[in-house]
Amino acid sequence: MGSQEVSTVDWQGKHVTVAGLGVSGIPAARALHERGALVTVVNDGDDERARAQAAELEALGMTVRLGDGATLPPSTELVVTAPGWQPDKPLFLAAAEAGVPVWGDVELAWRLRGDNGRKAAPWLAVTGTNGKTTTVRMLASILEAAGLRTAAVGNIGVSLLDAVLGENEYDVLAVELSSYQLHWAPSLRAHSAAVLNLAPDHLDWHGSMEAYAADKGRVYEGNTVACVYNVADPATEDLVREADVEEGCRAIGFTLGAPGPSQLGVVDGILVDRAFVANRQKQAQELAEVTDVNPPAPHNIANALAAAALARAFGVExxxxxxxxxxxxxxxxxxxxxxxxxxxxxxxxSKATNTHATEASLAAYESIVWIAGGLAKGATFDELVTGAAKRLRGVVLMGADRALIHEALTRHAPEVPVVDLDRTDTGAMSEAVARAAELARPGDTVLLAPACASMDMFTNYNKRGEAFADAVRARADESA
Incomplete structure (x- = not known):
């Protein structure tokens, strides 16, 4: 199916099973029901919230099965799943055996775009292990500056179904896609797409790094104008080579160094374009200054270049x-x-919840007192510590898996002083900030970049970041 074609499905009387009563499952169920599908919703959980949600859907005429997300309902012709449900769940194995297709919410949104009679807006898609949300929001900001009607949607928190079926009409959508979402989106064909980087993540879900990379690479399938890759991460360029794209689609690299032809990069503090110019062998177009990027940390400049590449592919000045x-x-x-x-x-x-994100964060500062620790999610820290050792003034560790980071520091940065806080209560953050302040010298940066998930101590990374900020502001008030 070509990238600008709109798929039409006759939903009337079609038996569809929706897997999951979540932020994507309920809108999917409603959209399908409104189009005449016979919807059955299955859900693993059977708690008070799920029962309330089920009652609302049942009142509309849908069937809901709580506490049983494993069995494929009879007569099912299509399964639409929440993106987080793992591919090896019995429901999906049964669907495969019965020859029943499985779509995710992104696939459904792709198929339904234009269903409300409006012209379907093209998608500029972004995926990668880290930096997706920032890049998509930068892209939306650039598209808005160009006078285009747009929105940052997808894995960023705004439902794609809401975007394609809602009242607002868009010229183009900036779409963040996770590896989960891409796994369940077989016919997605973006105008242009970027894979920002690849590092081990969610391997418990995908089963292997190869499977994880392959799902990320799906974002390039059928691109019409540009496949944007990271010059510093050859695995992203490999995915471009493997993709089946439309005739004339180009590979566009971004780099923190001087760009070659068909690349965007940085020259003397200027973001420049040698891809979307008349003579890319000899010409370069100035786009912005490094200081226009907030904050101008190296990995954030890379995000800006990726966003700029997608915008330029769409014709933005x-x-x-x-x-x-x-x-x-x-x-x-x-x-x-x-x-x-x-x-x-x-x-x-605090958003740096894995080693790849933390590596980029640590690279942004010259002399650091690093606050780290939490739930490691199976990560190892030797490579991270080795790369950052020369920048570390000191380290303050807390959280359930802090010993893993401490061991890596002992092996690779034994001269760096380490404070090991043997506590996992939320109040530990105030002590962490106080101990970090004791280690810091004028000109240093005290950096909360945990390299770990937060759930051992906090509800989420936002709460962890808020605890850090509160502790810092309290300290600032004391010293005022």
């Missing part, structure tokens, strides 16, 4: 790239400067 980057404000807990106290900067990157 250079001035809009600059204006969009200037207008962009990062989300909370993503390299967020909290305060300066006694010539020491305090930075919250």
């Amino acid at each position: 250079p001035a809009a790239v600059r204006d969009g980057l200037r207008a962009f404000r990062p989300d909370a807990h993503r390299i967020e400067h909290v305060a300066d106290i006694g010539e020491v900067a305090y930075v919250d990157d």
Whole structure:
């Protein structure tokens, strides 16, 4: 199916099973029911919230089975699943055996776009292990600066179904896609797409790094204009080579160095384009200054270049790239400067929940007191510590799996002082900030970049970041 074609399905009387009563499952069930499908919703959980949700759907005429997400209902012709449900669940094995297709919410949104009679907006898609949300929001800011009607949607929190079926009409959508979503989106064909980076993550879900990479690579399938890859991460370019794209689609690289032809990069503090110019062998188009990127950390500049590449692929003028980057404000807990106290900067990157994100965060500063630890999710830390050792003034560790980081520090940075907080209560953050302040010297950065998930101590990484910021501000008030 070509990238701009709209798929039409006659839903009337079609037996569809929706797997999961979540943020994607309920909108999917409603959309299908409204189109005449006979919808059965199955859900593993059977708690008070699920029963309330089930009652609402049953009142509309749908069937809901709680506490049994494993069995394929009879007569099922299609399964639409929440993205997080693992591929080896019995429900999907039964569907495969019966020859029943399985779609995710992204696939359903792709199939339903244009269903409301409006022109289907093309998708500019972004995936990768880290940086997806920031890049998609940068891209949306650039598209808005170009005067285009757009929205940042997908895995970013705004439902794609809501975007394609809602009241708003869009010229183009900036779409964040996770590996889970891509796994269940067989016919997705973006206008242009980017894979920002690849590092081991969610391997328990995918089964192997190869399967994880293959699902990420699906984002390039059928692209019409540009497949954007990371020059510093050859695995992303390999995925471009393996993709089956439309005739004339180009491979576009982004790099923190000087760009070659068909690349975007950085020259003397300027973001430049040698891909979407008349003579890419000899010409380069200035897009923005590094200082237009907020914050101008190396990995964030890479995000900006990827966003710029997708925008340029869509025909956006250079001035809009600059204006969009200037207008962009990062989300909370993503390299967020909290305060300066006694010539020491305090930075919250609680969103750095894996080693790949933390590596990028640590690379942004010269001299660091690092606050780390939490749930390791099976990660190892030797490579991370080896790369960051020369930048570390000291380290403060907390959380359930802090010993894994401590062991890596002992092996690869034995000279770096380490404070090991033997506690996992939420109040540990105040002590962590206090101990980090003791280690810091003027000109240093105290950086919360945990390299771990937060759930051993906090509800989520947002709460962890808020605890850090609260502790820093309390300290600032004391020193004022």
